[in-house]
Amino acid sequence: MLSVAELEVTYANGVKALSRTSVSFERGRFIVLLGTSGAGKSTLLRCLNGLVRPTKGDVLVERRGSIFRSTRTLREHRRQTGMVFQQHHLIGRMTALENVLTGRLAAHGTFRTLLPLARADRILALEALARVGLAERALHRADQLSGGQQQRVGIARAIAQRPEIILADEPVASLDPETAVKVLGDLHRICREDGITTIVSLHQLDLARKFADRIIGLAHGQIAFDGAPSDLGSSVLDKIYKVSSPALLEAAE
Amino acid sequence: MTPSRAFDAILADERRSAMRGAALVSLIVLACLFSLWATGFFDAQRFAESGPAISQLASEMVPPDFSRWQTWLRPLADTLAMSIAGTALAVVISLPLAILAAPNTSPHPAVYFVLRTLLAFLRSVPELILGVLFVAAVGFGALPGVLALSLHSVGMVGKFYAEAIEHVDPKPLEAARAAGASDMQVILHAVLPQVLPQLTDVTIYRWEYHFRASAVLGIVGAGGIGFELMAALRLLNYDQVSAILLSILACVVVVDSIGAFLRKSLK
Ligand SMILES: Nc1ncnc2c1ncn2[C@@H]1O[C@H](COP(=O)(O)OP(=O)(O)OP(=O)(O)O)[C@@H](O)[C@H]1O
Ligand SMILES: [Mg+2]
Numbered sequence: 001m002l003s004v005a006e007l008e009v010t011y012a013n014g015v016k017a018l019s020r021t022s023v024s025f026e027r028g029r030f031i032v033l034l035g036t037s038g039a040g041k042s043t044l045l046r047c048l049n050g051l052v053r054p055t056k057g058d059v060l061v062e063r064r065g066s067i068f069r070s071t072r073t074l075r076e077h078r079r080q081t082g083m084v085f086q087q088h089h090l091i092g093r094m095t096a097l098e099n100v101l102t103g104r105l106a107a108h109g110t111f112r113t114l115l116p117l118a119r120a121d122r123i124l125a126l127e128a129l130a131r132v133g134l135a136e137r138a139l140h141r142a143d144q145l146s147g148g149q150q151q152r153v154g155i156a157r158a159i160a161q162r163p164e165i166i167l168a169d170e171p172v173a174s175l176d177p178e179t180a181v182k183v184l185g186d187l188h189r190i191c192r193e194d195g196i197t198t199i200v201s202l203h204q205l206d207l208a209r210k211f212a213d214r215i216i217g218l219a220h221g222q223i224a225f226d227g228a229p230s231d232l233g234s235s236v237l238d239k240i241y242k243v244s245s246p247a248l249l250e251a252a253e
Numbered sequence: 254m255t256p257s258r259a260f261d262a263i264l265a266d267e268r269r270s271a272m273r274g275a276a277l278v279s280l281i282v283l284a285c286l287f288s289l290w291a292t293g294f295f296d297a298q299r300f301a302e303s304g305p306a307i308s309q310l311a312s313e314m315v316p317p318d319f320s321r322w323q324t325w326l327r328p329l330a331d332t333l334a335m336s337i338a339g340t341a342l343a344v345v346i347s348l349p350l351a352i353l354a355a356p357n358t359s360p361h362p363a364v365y366f367v368l369r370t371l372l373a374f375l376r377s378v379p380e381l382i383l384g385v386l387f388v389a390a391v392g393f394g395a396l397p398g399v400l401a402l403s404l405h406s407v408g409m410v411g412k413f414y415a416e417a418i419e420h421v422d423p424k425p426l427e428a429a430r431a432a433g434a435s436d437m438q439v440i441l442h443a444v445l446p447q448v449l450p451q452l453t454d455v456t457i458y459r460w461e462y463h464f465r466a467s468a469v470l471g472i473v474g475a476g477g478i479g480f481e482l483m484a485a486l487r488l489l490n491y492d493q494v495s496a497i498l499l500s501i502l503a504c505v506v507v508v509d510s511i512g513a514f515l516r517k518s519l520k
Contacts (some may be wrong), residue, residue, distance in 0.1 A: 049431055079433035089428035094446055102425075102442055106433030113438055154428075161432055 001027055002048065002165055002197060007057035009043050009221075017043040018221045020057070025165075025197055030188055032208040033201040034225075035218035036241055041201035044218065045167045048199065049081045050074050079106040082158025082196075084168035084187070088150045092143030096134060096153045099142050100125040103160035128156035132186050148179040155187055159194070166191060168200040172207070180204065184211060205237075310491060317496035325481055325500055332477035333504070335395050335470075336463035339402030344456055346407045351414030357426075358418055358440055372415070375408030380466055384473045398475030402463050410459055417451040418444055453519045457512045464508045468501050 003024030009017045017040045025031055033041045046052040047059055050067055059067045067077040082103065090099045104121040105113055129135050132152035137145060142153060151171060158166050168187065172180035184200075188211045191198040202208050208215055209229045217225030217232075217240035224239045225232070289295065352358045354368035380401045387397030421444055429443040445452075471479020478501060485493040 051427065051431055075433045075435065077433075078431060081431075081433075083428065083431040085424065085428060087424060089424040091422075091425045091443065091446055093450070098446075102429050102434070103432050105429060105438045105442055106435075110435050110437040110441075113442065157428070157432070 001025065001062045003060050004044075004047065004054075005058050005060060007044075007047060007059070008055050009040075009047060009052060010055045016221060018047070018054075021221075021223060022057075023216065023223060023226065025199055027164075027197050028195045029213040030191060030198045030211055031200070031214045031216060032212035033199065033216050033218060034203075034205070034208055034240055035201075039218040039240075040221040041218055042169050043221075045083075045169050045199060045201060048165075048167055049078050049083060051083075075106060079161065080163050081165040081167060082161045082163035084151075084154050084158050084166065084171045086170040086173050088154040090142040090150055090153055090157075092141065094142060095139050096129060096142055096145065096156075097122070097125055097138040099153055100128055100157045100160050103128075103157040106161070124162070125156070125160045128160040129153070131159065131190055132156050148175050148183055151175060151183050152186065155183070155190070159190055159196075163196060165197045165199070168198065170201050170203065173203060177204075180207065181210075205232075208232075313491040314495040316492065317499055318490070318492035319496045321493065322496075322500070325478060325497065328471070328476075328478040328481050329500065329504060331395050332464065332467045332471070332479070333508075335398045335402065335467040335477055336460055336508070338395075338399045339406065339463045339467065340456060340460040342399065342403035343406035343410050343459065346403065347411040347414050348452075350407065350411045351418060352440060352444075354411060354415040355418035357421070357423065358444060368411075369415075372408045372411045375404060376412065377408070378405060380405040380470065381473060384470045384475045388474045393474045393476070395476035398467055398470045398477060401470060401475060402467060406459055406463070410455060413455040414448075414452055417448040417455070421447045450520060454516060457516050457519075461505075461509050461512045465501075465505060 001024055003022075005022050007021045008019055011017060021044070033044065035041050043052055047054050050059070053068070061067055061077060064073065064077070067074055101117055101121060104117055104125065107121070108117070126135060126138060129138050132155050134145075134149060134152055134156065137149065142150060145153065151174075155171070158168075166187070171187065172184050175183060184202075184207055187198070187200070190196070200211075209232065212229050215225065215227065215229055215232055216223060217236065219240050219242075225236045227236075293299065350368055350372065353360070353364050354372060356362070356365055359365035359368070383401035383405055384397060387400045391397050391400070425443045425447065426439050429439045434442065467475075467477050468479045468482070471477040471481070472483045474480065478497065482494065482497045482501075485491075485497060
């Protein structure tokens, strides 16, 4: 189980993006983060694999403790945590297969990866591509794929890691509504099949309602809602999406 | 302010900035003219006197004398080998230095700064000077030429490599890092694949340049066809000089087209 304790993030420019947040994410669940722009969704997700260092507090994994204990524990945690990015973060001139194989890097030592990866890794990568329906595009350059296909390659890269956890930061924000449902559906299906704990930030309420086991609403760097999709009533939505906060109201006066 | 008054103000502004532009251009033209004068270009008498000498030289250069062409083959091959060896050496040294000299892959800003300075220093020592030094150190022949070419080129190639690395898209680096890749793996598998086309381009361009430069290096005793060129010049065999220059030109054309072909097929 993954959890954060008393997490606080203040960026170098003084912006406090998360304040004193404690929450745990149960194994195997599909958890959706909601919140307005700037609420702190990306910040929370990036803390969960140490891309952002919390100013205070800690990120803990079952049995292994803090992910920040050493460079090794951090790498080990990242190896077991796949990440899917909004802008897919692929290398355009590499093939889909080569991009997916970067998900296999951490399974090997640096010197081993100077040589081409083994057949077993390539098979794993191809399987991952097949699961998102792109096996026959494996040798196409990433920049010659459509936006939806690129995002699928991003998902394949994450599952090729054989992760326990997948973090996805607005994975469907740049896709049309129809493709968004399909791509998120793929991610949801695969995570269910493999029992992967998945934490996804979304801007689309309907998608959140459709796929989430649990929804966490963030507002102004704090958890404003935590519950089942069925509890997500209009009063709760007001709390998550209303711009006014005590601080803002004060500033307005 | 009425509209027409406002427009007048805008037009006055425009005139002022046009004047500033004109003043700058005149300053540049003046600097050019002054430099030409200072270096004796406007000394008509000197040109008039040199006319006969130039025409004498030109007449001695034609027809080119290719009778000794067989003795030039080996030096030309040496020059080609020097250019390839110099490029290989420059690449092998430049790549690690460039990684340390790019702000996004350098382990520390101090390392980055030291490396940038080192590269600038290497660039600023002309290869002819390096050639003289290496000839003194390791003796005549192709070896000092190769060392001079590569060391000077490290300054240039390393800088271009570092700049290419500096401008990679950071997103795939983050993705690799998020997947647990080590710093070295990030460089090998997220940085280098992105810059490979640029690195190849710079390298091939540098090889073409090395061929031309190694022809000159022979002049200071660093092997190759330049050595023959210098010998012919010393003996005032201007018809052989022109023949050697033409041979070099032919080789440059061949090397450049091989370069163009490589660039296209390595895209
Ligand atoms: N690298 C950074 N440096 C400084 N401030 C940052 C940085 N990243 C985010 N912030 C600030 O932290 C706050 C939270 O940002 P965050 O990206 O976590 O929000 P978000 O909920 O993901 O928003 P969005 O829906 O727009 O992606 C914002 O005010 C943002 O401006
Ligand atoms: Mg975000």
